[in-house]
Amino acid sequence: MAKTLCSINPPLHVGARINHSRPLLKCRSQGGGLRRVVVNMSLSHHHQHNHDKHHINQPYWAAINDQIQAHLKKVVTVKDPVSVFEPMHHLVFSSPLDTAPALCVAACDLVGGGGGCGGDQALAAAAALQIIHAAYNTHEYLPLSDRPSLMPKASPGPMGHHAFGPNVELLTGDGMVPFGLELVAKSDDPAQNSSKRILRVIVEITRAIGSLGVVDGQYSELQCSQLDGNGSWHVELINNTCEKKEGGLHACAAACGAILGGGSEEEIERLRMFGLYVGMIRGTLLRYSPEKRSIRVEELRDLALKELEGFDGANVKAISSFIEGNLSHV
Structure with missing residues (x-):
């Protein structure tokens, strides 16, 4: 099937463009007009918030991202059938690196599991989360003209160049999700008695990306794009989008790391809530104008930091800098 699709769909080179026929989420500026909002959430740049209590530990996050990228290069290779794995390889490495995998x-490091089998399994889970993120990113930037754009874009998206046709990208994106889950399953080590943890992580990921997770957030985002931007219903939809999409994926990532690291149930739930608040900060920055988001972001920041109060060790400062890395873009 994949070979047939490739034969009828030669590589396309679609110029980056904004599709004006697709409705955009509306953010109002102080002057009352509509404007587009774009926020750079990269962890690779060192900034500091005005009231920063924790310096952004850029080397720590850069090292983690390097580990994730190195692991992805090992597991996502171009092999037979080339018609399947070549587009998958391209789409995984052409998508921007998300913050949830790190x-x-x-x-996992924070609960003391970074040095052994748990650390390797957390790296596999992180790679899976990045692959799943790449799948969603691929579907968001398919070169189609009849699908509404849900995220505001002030500039062309990262998928401006398309090496494959939209049907190949669509099917490959669908295949990337189970491929990511397979990576988690293969990381199981019976000698370490970790099968229950692996199964739990797979359940966590499938719930986060399913009908009560990301899909729910996508539906709220679609509803939001069809409103005029006024009223409490609009705000409720935006908040639900932030909670289910960015919030849910980051909550899942943090919980999975704690599970694989051997954390207690209390530690797992605390880190789950930490991830939820951190992800919601990211979603809030993406969807609200500066004058509307500042108070909400500070509330989420305080809630996130409070979840770390029960942890000890040097890694607390490192993981808390994850928040400041997001806040530096306010």
Whole structure:
């Protein structure tokens, strides 16, 4: 099937463009007009918030991201059938690096599981989360003209160049999700008696990306794009989008890291809530104008930091800098 699709769909080179026929989420500026909002959430740049209590530990996050990338290069290779794995390889490495996978590894470190089998399994889970993120990113930037754009874009998206046709990207994106889950399953080590943890992590991921998770957030985002931007119903939809999409994925990542690191149930739930608040900060930054988001972001920041109060060790400062890395873009 994949070979047939490739034969009828030669590589396309679609110029980056904004599709004006697709409705955009509306954010109002102080002057009352509508404007587009874009926020750079990269962890690779060192900034500091005005009231920063924790310096952003850029080397720590850079090292984690390097580990994730190195692991991805080992497991996502171009092999037979080439018609399947070549587009998968391209789509995984052409998508931007998400922040949730790094949080998975950091959470594992925080509960003391970074040095052994748990650390390797957390790295596999982080790679899976990045592959799943790449699948969603691929579907968001398919070169189609009849699908509404849900995220505001002030500039062309990262998928401006398409090496494959939309049907190949669509099917490959669908296949990347189970491929990511397979990586988690293969990380199981019976000698370490970790099968229950692996199964639990797979359940966590499938719930986070399913009908009560990301899909729910996508539906709220679609509803939100069809409103005029006024009223409490609009705000409720935006908040639900932030909670289910960015919040849910980051909560899942942090919980998975804690599970694989051997954390207690209390530690797992604390890190789950930490991830939820951190992810919601990211979603809030993406969807609200500066004058509307500042109070909400500070509330989420305080809630996130409070979840770390029960932890000890140097890694607490490192993981808390994850928040400041997001806040530096306010």
